[in-house]
Amino acid sequence: MCLIVWAWKIRPETPLILLANRDEFKQRATAALHAWPTQPLIYGGKDLVQGGTWLGITENGRWAAVTNYREAKAETAPLSRGWLIRDYLLSKHSPEHFLNALNPNDYGGFNLLLGTQDQAYWFSNRSKTAAQALQAGIYGLSNHLLDTPWPKLVKARTEFSALVEKSSNFSAEKGFALMRSEDTWPDPDLPETGVGLPLERQLSPIFIQQPHYGTRSTTLLRWHAAGEIEIQERSYLETGFQDQQFAFYLNPRTEQSPEF
Incomplete structure (x- = not known):
């Protein structure tokens, strides 16, 4: 997952709206969005190499x-970053408790976004600050720290903000469209992360298309105030795209898996 924008408690009727692009090597085996046979059910894609995921929500x-x-x-690092998502979703702990119990050195560099109906937290094991409880607002996250103003993040967050704040009904297709932008940027505007200028250029668009690496999918997650949750995933294939979608109502009484 390489670019996420989300609105947290901005719209009373839809407290959470989240859009995310997953960038990955094209040969890495992946299962598209589905309901995992876990207790509680997890809705998300799956990395078939390590068994984790990049984004998910439970019933x-x-x-x-x-x-x-x-x-x-x-x-x-000994552990896959995708396990962070799986382990949190199947745990009984609050976001804050889960983060406090985490050994961040067990994983490669990551940004982690954890939430419930009432709470949202961001944490990075490359940040010098503690986990941050998120207040109501519109946020962006790519492959640096929270709201780092990389050009593609600024563009995505600005356009997303306009959709969230100015549209009476958030359009899924408009959301998917903004995450398909292939705009590039002048070299002086690109970040210097140590990977070299040619690679910074290739990774600069919101939607990445390279021969062996690129944006594999876009996910839209919406949590409505009435308790309905919608998750939609658009997977990008050589022949076009394929959509998966689930809608369900919050079931807070579901028991957690005993091993977690």
């Missing part, structure tokens, strides 16, 4: 997303 209202932190030399 009892726990939601989470992760991005990697871009750096010149990625450190070898």
Whole structure:
């Protein structure tokens, strides 16, 4: 997952609206959005290599997303970042408790977004600050820290803000369209993350298309005040795209898996 924008408690009728692009190597085996046979049910895609996910929500209202932190030399880590999402979604702990119990050195550089119906937290193991409880607002996250003003993040957040604040009904298709932007940026505007200018250029658009790496899917998550939750995923294929969608009502009484 490489770019997320979300509105938290901005619209009374839809307290959470989240759009996310997942960027990944094209040969990495992946399952599209589906209901995992867990207790509670997890709705999300799955990384078939490590068994984790990049974004998901449960039937009892726990939601989470992760991005990697871009750096010149990625450190070898014993645990997959996708397990962070899986383990949180299946746990009984609050976001704050889960983060306090986490050993961040077990993972490569990451940004972690954790939430419930009432709370949302951001944490990065590359930040010098503690986990941040998010107040009502519109946020953006890519492969650095929260709201780092990379050009593609600024563009996505600005256009997303306009959809959220000015439209009476948030349009899924308009959301998917803004996450398909292939705009690039002048070299002086690009971040310097240590990977070299040619790669910074390739990674600069919101929607990345390279021969072996690119944006594999876009996910839209909406939580309505009446308790209905919608999650839609658009997977990008060589022949076009394929959509998956689930809608369900919050079921807070669902028990957690005993192993978590």
